[in-house]
Amino acid sequence: MKASLPGFPVGVVALAVSLVPADRAAPIQGSRPNILFIITDQQFADAMSCRMGRDFIHTPVMDGLAAEGVLFTRAYSSNPLCMPWRASVFSGRYPHQTHVTTNDRPKDWDPEASLSMGRYFREAGYEAAYSGKWHLCYSAKKPAEHGFEILPAKAPGGHDAGVAAGAVGFLRRPHDRPFLLVASFLNPHNICEWARRAAGRGQTLNCGEIGKPPVVDLLPPAPINLEPQRDEPDALALLRRSYQVDSGPFPVSRFTAEDWRRQRWGYYRMVELVDAEIGKVIDALRAAGLEESTWVIFTADHGECAGAHRWNQKTVLYEEATRVPLIVVREGTTRAGTSDKLVNTGVDLLPTMLDFAGLDIPAQLPGRSLARLARGEAASAWREYVVVENHMVQGGEVDGFKPTLQGRMVRTERFKYCVYDRGEQRESLVDLQKDPGEMVNLARDPAYHDELQRHRTLLARFGREQADPLVAELLADDLEARPFR
Numbered sequence: 183m184k185a186s187l188p189g190f191p192v193g194v195v196a197l198a199v200s201l202v203p204a205d206r207a208a209p210i211q212g213s214r215p216n217i218l219f220i221i222t223d224q225q226f227a228d229a230m231s232c233r234m235g236r237d238f239i240h241t242p243v244m245d246g247l248a249a250e251g252v253l254f255t256r257a258y259s260s261n262p263l264c265m266p267w268r269a270s271v272f273s274g275r276y277p278h279q280t281h282v283t284t285n286d287r288p289k290d291w292d293p294e295a296s297l298s299m300g301r302y303f304r305e306a307g308y309e310a311a312y313s314g315k316w317h318l319c320y321s322a323k324k325p326a327e328h329g330f331e332i333l334p335a336k337a338p339g340g341h342d343a344g345v346a347a348g349a350v351g352f353l354r355r356p357h358d359r360p361f362l363l364v365a366s367f368l369n370p371h372n373i374c375e376w377a378r379r380a381a382g383r384g385q386t387l388n389c390g391e392i393g394k395p396p397v398v399d400l401l402p403p404a405p406i407n408l409e410p411q412r413d414e415p416d417a418l419a420l421l422r423r424s425y426q427v428d429s430g431p432f433p434v435s436r437f438t439a440e441d442w443r444r445q446r447w448g449y450y451r452m453v454e455l456v457d458a459e460i461g462k463v464i465d466a467l468r469a470a471g472l473e474e475s476t477w478v479i480f481t482a483d484h485g486e487c488a489g490a491h492r493w494n495q496k497t498v499l500y501e502e503a504t505r506v507p508l509i510v511v512r513e514g515t516t517r518a519g520t521s522d523k524l525v526n527t528g529v530d531l532l533p534t535m536l537d538f539a540g541l542d543i544p545a546q547l548p549g550r551s552l553a554r555l556a557r558g559e560a561a562s563a564w565r566e567y568v569v570v571e572n573h574m575v576q577g578g579e580v581d582g583f584k585p586t587l588q589g590r591m592v593r594t595e596r597f598k599y600c601v602y603d604r605g606e607q608r609e610s611l612v613d614l615q616k617d618p619g620e621m622v623n624l625a626r627d628p629a630y631h632d633e634l635q636r637h638r639t640l641l642a643r644f645g646r647e648q649a650d651p652l653v654a655e656l657l658a659d660d661l662e663a664r665p666f667r
Contacts, residue, residue, distance in 0.1 A: 214308075214360040215512070216476040217535050218467060221364070222456050223264065223315060223371040224496060226485035227257065227505040229453050238402040239450040243461040244507070247480055251511025252556050253520045258593060260528025261571045262484035262496040262503040264317050270528030271483075272299045272318060272328075274547040276571065277528070278650045280319075283573040283588075287319045293327045299532055300329025303362040306541050313348030314366035315341075330364070340390040342367045346459040350466040362535070365463050370452035373486060374431065377445060377494050381433035392451035401443040402450065405489045405502075407619030408442060411612075414491075414623055417587050417605035418498065420666070424577030424585050431576060434494045442489035449488050473513040477538045477556075481527050482506040491620070497574050499591040499600045500620055504570050510534070510556040517558030524593060525552065526568045548648060567594045567637075569644045571652075585666045588652055592637050592644070599625075599637035601656045606663040608656075611637065 228234055232245040232253075260270040261277040269282035273296040280296050281288045298320060300310040312330035320328035333348035335341075349365040368389055375385035376392075395401060410419065426435035437445070460480070467473055483506070487493035490502040497503065508527060510516065529549030536543050537551035554561045570591040577585060589602040598620070600610045609625040611634050624630040638657055645653025 213475065214540065215538055216357075216360050216472060217303075217362045217538060218463070218476050218478045219362065219364045219531075219535070220460055220463065220478065220480045221314075221366045222453075222460075222480075222482045222507075223366075223368050224373065224484060224486045225370055225453060225456075225482035225507060226488065226502045227255070227507050229370070229450070229486075230507060238447070239453060241453060241457040243457045243464060244480065244509070247464070247478065247509045247511050248518075250513060250518055251478070251509050251516045252518070252558070254508040254510070254525050254552070254555075255520050255522050256593075257481065257506055257508035257525040257527050258504050258568050258570050259482075259484040259506050260526055261573075262498070263572070264483055265319075266571070266573070267483040267528055268318050269296065271531055273297060274299075274529055274532035274549055276548060276569075276648055276650070277573075278571060278652065279548075279648070282319060283571065284575050285317075291319050293320060298328040298330070299364075299535070300325075300362070301327075302329070302532075302536065302541070303539070304329040306539065307359060308539070309357065309359050309361035311352050311361065312364045312366065313352065314345035314364070315368050316366070340388055342369050342389045342456055342459045346462040349463045353463070353466040353470050353472065360539070365460070367456050367459060369456035369459075370449055370486065372452050373445070373449045373488070374495060376448045376452075377432070377434055380441060380444065381428065381436075383433065387452075389452070390455055392448060392455065395444045395447045398440055398443070401440070402446045404439045404442045405446070405619075407490050407621055408439060408492060409621070410491050411610070411620055412622045413607070413626065415600070415602055415605055415610050416607050417585075417602045417666075418491075420580060420585055420605070421498075421574055421577055421587055422493065424580045425574075427578040430578045432495055434492070437489075437492070442492075445494065446488050449486060474515075477510065477512045477515075477535075479531060479535070480507065480509045480511075481531070497572055497576065499570060499572055499589060499598075501598075501614075501618070504591065510552060512556075516556055519558065521555050523552075523555060523561070523564050524566075524568045524595075526570075567592050567640050567644075569593075569641065569648075571650075583666065590641055590644075590650075590653060590656060592641050594637065594640070597633055597637060599634070599641070601638075601641070601661070603652065603656055604664050604666045608661055608664070609634070 230241045230244045232248045265285040266277040269280040304310045313333040335344040335348040337344040337347035372387045379385045425432040484496045485503045487502045533549045534552040537553040574587040592599040610623040611625040612620045
């Protein structure tokens, strides 16, 4: 008999069972699998040698997971910023539903309304343990709120070495119950400090130093989409100026193409560093003989622009910031391959984990389980689109005021549509099949008017179904210009 979930009365759980999508996978009989949830911070989707080749990056551990599992090539963050995504994935809800839309805890955040992943599993009889970067609204010192045992995370070698040590120590313990183990790494987030160091500001790389870049001829190439998008929404041009002030957290306004090449070299080294730390955890899992009884889910909270459209870091809705790696593997169970299904990691991963464990998926959770897809089985009709949210507040003053921006992104099979709440030209539409670098905004091209309208309609549907109050504002008044002030 399946365990019920915390925070929901029996009647609601019964309703959840009746509303579970038809593509739920049946649990493996006679077993309750473990789940190892591995998170990196600020890794764009293709920053692995299995995707890019080994000319400039080598990630044998990630490659090994991809070789044995299912690599989802169209997985997106629910919000390309640390805290909003983490609040989303650990509650299974969209950022506008958790009210966590920036890296600050909102005044109206409710821990009971944002039931933690850890509580779901602990109250269903699992051990739930967490090692590494937290950055959640829950207090790490209040396990009654979040449900996790917080593992010690200190070891020689820097922050991520400590994350690995905590996870390895947990895996070496005897376990008489199934477990959910979260290993939350920091790198390649150190690229933020690397950029500030390159701009002449002293910064420490707390996951370990990476050495000096080689001569120019040995550097990775600059991104093919280094320049701003043609006819990009004017809000992005203004926000670029606001974010990239020399004294701010994104001091890259003077970067040349060679500077961006050095930046990418450093970024790849940081991905390699975290790959090695993940390897320690995977080795410990296998040494404990748990690889066939454990689902491993590997993803990142969001991506890194690494020079795309002359942006560094995240927050924007370009592919490099929003699309993330996602690999799901269980030795002896998964059928190795790739899936191009559209995934929203913020809302889909918790239902997937509950499904793997044979637990009820509450009807209130808006995501879909990936369990059938992870096993290589046919799924029922999949979603037509995913929506990504953002709220940009980290910039400085421009022309005497500090601009901020909210937006929504709709990704369909071929196109991406974005709309923002401020500016003269507030929309963008990109044909990702013809223009994967997002270099041309088609929103004002009459030939694409029908596609533009279709994506507006999809966003309006999302706003109604998910009670997103911003959507009506974004689409109101025939998208008239809205000043920043």
